[in-house]
Amino acid sequence: MSSLTDTSSGSTLSAQWVGTATSGSEQLQLTQTVSFDADDLYFVINVNMVNTGTTTLNSVEYMRNVDPDQEQPWSGGSFTTRNWVEFQPPRPASGSRVFLAARPAGNTDKALSIAEGRKWGLTLGLGTFDSRAVVAASHGFSNRDTDGILNTPNQPTPTSPSIADAAIVLAYELGSLAPGQSTSFDYVYILNKDDLEVALGALAAVTILQPTGTVSGSGVIFQTTTDDVPNTSKIDFYVNGALVGSDVTPTGSGIFETTFDSLTLANGPVSLKAIAVISGNNAEKTGSVIVDNSGPPISFSTPSTGDTFSGTGIPIGMVINPAQPPVSISFFRETAGTGSISLGADTSAPFTSSFDVTDLPDGETVVIKAVGTDALGRRTTITVSGTVVLNQTPTADASATVTLYDTNASSCDASVTLDGSLSSDPDSGDTLTYTWTWSGESASGVSPSISLPKGTTNVNLVVNDGTVDSTSDTVFITVEDNTAPVPDASGLSTVTGECSATILATPTATDNCAGSVLGTTTDPLEYTAQGTFTVTWTFADGNGNSVTQPQTVVVDDITAPVPDAAGLTTVTGECSATISATPTATDNCAGSVLGTTPDPLTYTEQGTYTVTWTFADGNGNSVTQPQTVIVDDITAPVVTVILEPVKVKKKHGCFRVVLFAEDNCDVIDPSSITATFNGNEDVVVFNGDLVKLHNKLGKKGCRVKASDDSSSAGCATVNGGTVKVECNTFILTATVADNEGNVGTGSNVDDQPVFSSKHDHRHEGRSHDGHSHGDGKSHDGRSHDGHGHGGGKSNDDD
The missing domain is CATH 2.60.40 (Immunoglobulin-like)
Structure with missing residues (x-):
């Protein structure tokens, strides 16, 4: 959004452009004024920037880039110029910004870049007096990179210019602008080399200190200073080309000052100019500001246009904008008959007043005027009009169309407070009376309390102002039962059982309208699974009110099998x-x-x-x-004893001892069985031993001994010797115990294992085995085998 205004005055030609750039909450207003005198070969540009947004603008920069192309035809040609930097303010290195030395040495704020035609030497200079400025030469005309120019400007010298078709550049590094803050600067285009110092001198001599940005009201301060205050004899101040004041006496700070009344100017941009007389020569500075003399926004909340007025104390209410509040609002009543009468002023929100019309005839038009004034003296005037009516019919208002009330806890009725306070009478000062009627009953007063049954009742209100009744207004009051039943028992007993539990009794509640209410539930009443269950009983009164009550059921088997x-x-x-x-x-x-x-x-x-x-x-x-x-093993092993003949001769023979035992539970190792002959326990034989038996044949006595004499019987030595037994009867007894300590005994009894005759001998092999149990009983078993010749006998010659 932008505007362009011709601000020329006299011999000074000027134009002012105002534009605003917006990006989100960032907003920058730019005012650029171009001015020059008709006979000058230079023109001055003043730039004023104002942050009109709500956030701070950081790293604000400005650049001007121009390609001179002097002394060149419209088409063709090389378009080259000699380009150099004449003056450069010094600057320290910072970040991407390189160090800039003062040119020439000692320069502090003068900046000037020059392009010169190569044939006739026509010049174009771009310069300023401002330490924030940086100038460069021979930058490409298409270069719009302000940071690139500020960081590393090209600086050819006057003695070694750059010859190129390129631009000369002026850029500013302006820092940050907080919301509402502004900054300004000036620079010049110079068309004649001889005018360089004149143009720069005029530019630098005068500085406009204020105003800047937006101004309003009367007494706007216009302040300037010069760079040579002691030799400045006078400064004339111009606004929109009109002289508004002069100052010949600066303050101790070197400030020249006057004021002007912006209320006489139209809202919008206006030009400023200060012309200083310095050592007899004129120097001037131009600038611009925005005039905004809009008063504070105000409007009436009451009364409204077309209202009728009667009585006294008719209220006046206002609506204001807190962002642009007035400091006072003055009120006036204006009529054709009485003229304008001040109603006073209010200096604080909400800015109210009132007026009377009892002194006016019926039908008179009344205008109410409000004048709001802000802190700058800017005013806003608004009016509203109505007509006087001496007596008007009051209006009954029985309040809301439908009002809901709760019933009382102990009954099915409700106590209702009626409200007629919204009833009104246009005639201020009249006293209203209130009459309420319903279902054959009545009440009076603005807010009587009555009792109504459940359901909807139409209650009518008529008000009277002492002269006339109002039209009846009806309020429909619906009394709803909002009271839930109350359980008869404060708590329901717990139902228990070990294998199952069943609720047999239905609980009850009492309701203010329905009376006794039976409980209902969607939960089962019988439970067979172990656990604790909650049955929720609901007591509903049929009017939408209900209450619930829990009952606990516990199935808990605590009896063991x-x-x-x-x-x-x-x-x-x-x-x-x-x-x-x-x-x-x-x-x-x-x-x-x-x-x-x-x-x-x-x-x-x-x-x-x-x-x-x-x-x-x-x-x-x-x-x-x-x-x-x-x-428990209580059975003894069964032991078998055998004397197995090996070689038998006449009265003696060699026999092998065979021992084994069988047990009901254990396996008996034969080697663990011991045996003795004829009760002689000093001589023990084992399974597999060879024994020599000698039959004493009728001799008394019996002898058992260990002997190694086995040759006569052909018995081999066993375990270092042979057992020799001399008896008439041979008794071999074996004993063994099982793992449980049950002892088994077996024996072999033979009274004639060998015998002889005169010419030959006969031998029999007999085995006798027996076994006994722990009960002392014994059993014999005999086997007889023999061999011989005829008659079952055998003869064997030694």
Whole structure:
């Protein structure tokens, strides 16, 4: 958004452009004024920047880039010029900005870049007096990179210019602008080399200090200074080309000052100019500001245009903008008959007043005027008009069309407070009376309290101002039962059972309208699973009100099963014992329950064991019952004793001892069996031993000895010797014990294992075995084998 205004005055030609750039919350207003006198070969540009946004603008920069192309035809040609930097303010290095030395040495604020035609030497200079400025020469005309120019400007010298078709550049580094803050600067275009110092001198001599940005009201301060205050004899001040004041006496700070009244100017941009007389020569400075003399925004909230007025104390209300508040609002009543009468001024929000019309005739037009004034003296005037009516009919207002009330807790009625306070009378000062009627009953007063039954009742209101009744207004009052039933029992009893539980009684509640109310529930009333359950009873009165009450049901089996047998039978065995029957128990909920045990059911080791049976009902209750298992081997081994003939001669022979035993539980190693002959325990024989038996044939006595004489009988030496037995009857007795200590005994008894005749001898091999048990009983078994010639006899010659 922009505007362009011709601000020329007299011999000074000028134009002012105003534009605003916006990006989000960032907003910058730019005012650029170009001015020159008709006979000058230079023109001055003044730039004023104002941050009109709500956020700070950082790193503000400005650049002017121009390609001279002097002394060149419209088409063709080389378009080259000699370009150099004449003056450059010094600048330290910072970040990307390179160090700039003062040119020439000692320069502090003069900046000038020059392009010169190569044939006739026509010049174009771009310069300023401003330490914030940087100038460059021979930058490409298409270069619009302000940072690139400010960082590393090209600086050819006057003695070694750059000859190129390129631009000369002026750029400013302006820093930050806070919201509402402004900055300004001036620069010149110079068309004649001889005018360089004149143009720069005029530019630098005068500085406009204020105003800047936007001005308003009267007494706007216009301040300037010069760079040579002691030799400045006068400064004339111009606004829009008109002289508004002069100052010949500066302050101690070197400031020349006057004021002007912006209220005489139209809103918008205006030009400023200060012409100083310095050492007899004129120097001037131009600038611009924006005039805004809009008063504070105000409007009437009451009365409204077309209203009728009567009585006294008719209120006046205002609407203001808190962002642009007035400091006072003056009020006036104006009529054709009485003229304008001041109603006073209010200097604080909400800015109110009032007026009377009792002194005016019926039908008179009344204009109410409000004049708002802000802190700058700017004013806004608004009016509203109406007509005087001496007596007007009041208006009844029975308040809202439908009003909902709760019923009382102890009854089905409701106490209702009526409200006629919104009733009104246009004639201020009249006193209203209120008459309420409904269902054959009535009440008076602005807010009477009445009792209404449940349902909708039409209540009518008529007001009277002492002269005339209003039209009836009706309020429809609906009394709703909003009171829920109250349970008769403060808490419902808990229903319990071990295997199941059932609620048998339905609870009740009492309602203010419905009376006794039975509870209902969607929950089951019977529970068979173990646990705690909540049954929610609902008591509803049929009018949309209900209350709930919980009842707890607990199914908790706390009784353990009872074993079916008072005691379990003991299971026994000699080598092993196995429990083959699983015991049972009876539970109050689960019925028959099989016992379980982690213990083994079969035992093969000797001993007494306890198996613990557990009967669990699945509800956390259990009982245990022990059962005894006994493995006890009480049977002795059965021992077999054999004398096996090896070689028999006449009255003696060699026999092999054969011993073995069988046990019901254990395996008996034959080598562990010991045997003795004829009760002589000093001589022990083992399985496989060879013994020599000598039959004494009728001789008395019996002898058992160890001997190594085996040659006569052909017995080999066993274990270093041979057992020799001399008896009429040979008794070989063997004994062995099993692992449980049961002792078994066996024997071989033979009264004639060998015998002889006169010419020959006969031998028999007999084995007798017997075994006995621990009960002392014995059994014999004999086997006879023989060999011989005829008659069952055999002869053998020695």
